[in-house]
Amino acid sequence: MTGQDLVGQRIKTVRRQRGLSQAQLAHPELSDSYVSLIESGKRTPTPAVLELLAAKLDCSLTYLVNGVTAEQMEEIELALRYARLAMDNGEVAEARTRYAELVTDGGLAGLPQLRQDAEYGLALATHACGDLDGAIDLLSGLRQGSATEMAPDRHVSVAVALSRCYRERGDLTEAVQVAEQILGGAVRPVWTEGLIELGTALLAAYAERGDLLRAHQFGIELLAAAELVATPRAFVLAHWAAAIVAVETGRSDEAVALADKTLAIYSENGELRELARLRVDYAQIMMLARPTGVMTWRDMLVRVETELQESGASAMGKMRCAQQLVHCELLLGHPERARVHIQTVLDLIDDMPRTLQVRAHLLAGEVMAALGRSEEAVRELAIADGWLEQEPATRQTAHLWLTAAQVLEHIDESARSVDAYHRALACVGL
Structure with a gap:
């Protein structure tokens, strides 16, 4: 009907x-x-x-x-706001539950736009919970079932999320194809902020599959596109993606210049809580590109930690800041200080995406190894290994296995270290 x-x-x-x-x-x-x-x-x-x-x-x-009645509409819109708020605050399991209730209760049957909002939110929350298969099914269904009534901006947003999910699952060909279906062809579509974001997803997929030359070339195109769109968000997205590719390809000076420009743009135009999150990412890039300045990046993160506490930031934002502080303190040779921050990380990882939990336990293993607590290090690595065995074979997974191998080598677990090295090599086809 x-x-x-x-x-x-x-x-x-x-x-x-x-x-x-x-x-x-x-x-x-x-x-x-x-x-x-x-x-x-x-x-x-x-x-x-x-x-x-x-x-x-x-x-x-x-x-x-x-x-629906006006009262029912008000209830639905309120439920959607609560679901979005839970998502924004990093309470991804809660967001998933709220969106699922909206989708399944039938109240949105006559409200196609709001139903689409709820289905999209459910897909993002499912992805954030680490259920990549579930998120891909939801996004694919949304893409196919609502294609004729989906607004162009939403169509692009769904493609962005789907490409990211495929990349994280290790389906890099699919990740590239989803983005190239919109961005590919001899003539590019007219660039928008949404298409710039899709471009960053495509750039990440190129880099993940090792196509670094193509990633570098497309990064240049993306920077030019951001100049055409000429909005702060477009500049931030394009410059940040290009900075990450520059780090991956060993172009440290270029990475620093791009990261500096990104932070400067966002400092003038961004919301304070988001600016604090960006500084966490900035410190991460700078530690890779300028490791000798680790004390500077540590001090920046300490300030950011305070800003995040005062701004009521999400658990995920606080956890990521604490993780980077652990890296800094380990580089500085301060394992006891690192231990304080890793405890903050472990206190916050419940309901976080599985990949983040894996990284947290690997990092905890590094801290325990640095403290000479071999048994605790092995216990943390065992938790991470159990999850890593279920992860797809990607460059990211290879890096995580490499981290595990190095920690095991540090605590004289030679046989297990060799096995972890082999797993890292297998992830990149060696």
Whole structure:
């Protein structure tokens, strides 16, 4: 049944509930034949006619159009706001539950746009919970089932999320294809902020599969596109992605220049809490590109840690800052200080994506090894290894196995260290 048919059915149902004939409902502004055509789905009433009929039937316009009352609409919108808030605060399991309730309770049946919002939110929350297969199924279904009624911006957002999910699952060909279906071809579409973000997902997929030359070339194109779009967010997205590729390809000076420019742009235009998160990422890049300045980056992160606490940042934001502080203190030879920060990380990892939990336990293993606590290091690595065995074979997974191998070597677990090295090599096809 079409939306037009449903509107007609609702008008007919409410009219009968009110004990009115078609002629009584129509008089004096409309003809009874016109009302009959509306109720049978053969005519689409104009917004003005719908308002008139809602007033005559003493019901809300929202109900006639969508099949829900104004009170129900308010409840749905409130539930969506709470789900988004949970997601923004890093409470991904809570967000997933709230979005799933909205999708399954049937209240959104006559609200295609809000249902689409809920399905998209559910997919993002499912991804954040580490369920890549579930997120891919949701995003693929949303992409296929709503293609004709999906706004262009949402279509691009779904492609961004789907490409990221495929990349994290190790399906790099799929990750590239999803993005190239929109960005590929001899003629690029007109660049927008959304397409710049999709470009960063494509750039990450190129880099992950080892196509660093293509990543470098496309990064240049993306920077030029950001100049055309000329918005702060476009600049930040493109420069940040290019900085990461520069680090991956050993171009430290270029990475620093790009990261500096990104931070400067966001410092002028960004929201304070997001700026604090960006500084965490900035410190991470700088530690890779300028490791001799680790004390400077440590001091920056200490300030950011305070900012995150004062701004009510999400658990994920606080955890990522604490992780980088652990790296700094280990580089500085301060394992006891690193231990304080790793405890903060471990206190926050519940309900975090699995990849983040793996990294946290590997990092905890590094700290315990640096402290000479071999048994505790082995215990942390065992937790990480159990999850790593389920991860797809990607460059990212190879790096995690390499980290495990180095820690095991440090605590004289030679046989297990060799096995971890072999697993790292297998992830990159060696």
